[in-house]
Amino acid sequence: MTSVTSLFASVEADLYLLSENLKNLIGASHPILYAAAEHLFGAGGKRLRPAIVLLVSRATITNCKITPRHRRLAEITEMIHTASLVHDDVIDESEVRRTVPTVNSLFNNRIAVLAGDFLFGQSAWYLANLDNLEVVKLLSEVIKDMAEGEIQQGLSRFDTTTTIEGYLAKTYN
Known part of the structure; x- marks a missing residue:
């Protein structure tokens, strides 16, 4: 059986760069929103959705070089997914996700919803800038x-x- 890790081997370096870029993309001016978003992206995860974006990008371009626009689309995809997980944790009253405390359990539901909304907003802004x-x-x-x-x-x-x-x-x- 093929592992997910081996399937993503060709974009492993790109996924590492994605994780670093996500922290920089947050850009929240409020410390609580920044702390919540940093907690989310620092928690790790499989990064399945951005890996698929990067793999498809690599497979469909002629020189196999992933462009900054491809990277940004992968980052936006992960931001949208993460925002949906934050809202899901509030709805489900979850205290832990993948053995890590949820944003709503660390802060409160109000901050978690606003952090999810902030991530949706940030992703929409970056998405619009892809033109x-x-x-x-x-x-x-x-x-x-x-x-x-x-x-x-x-x-x-x-x-x-x-x-x-x-x-x-x-x-x-």
């Missing part, structure tokens, strides 16, 4: 679908009449 309307439309739809999926999940909690089609539609979002 690629198709990518902006696509990632905007992803964010909309994630929110819709969370609402569907919240409304169908403990609903034993949910159909498999309904469950799959909610899970897809």
Whole structure:
């Protein structure tokens, strides 16, 4: 069986650079927001989504050199995913994610929601600066679908009449 680590070997250095860049992209002027965002990106994680962006970038360009725009798209992807996890932890009242305390357990729900909103805002700003309307439309739809999926999940909690089609539609979002 092939491990995830070996699948990402060709972009390992790019993922390391991504982790460093994410801390610099936060740029929050408020110490609490900065501390919350730094905690999130310092917690690590699989970085699956940006790895896929980088792998596809490498596979679809002629000289196999990942450009700054590809890197920024990978960073934006991770920021959006991280923001969604922060909000998810608040909704689920989670105290720990991957053995690390959640932002809401370290600070409070209000700070966690604002930190997630801040990350969504930062990612939208960087996304707009890519000057690629198709990518902006696509990632905007992803964010909309994630929110819709969370609402569907919240409304169908403990609903034993949910159909498999309904469950799959909610899970897809």
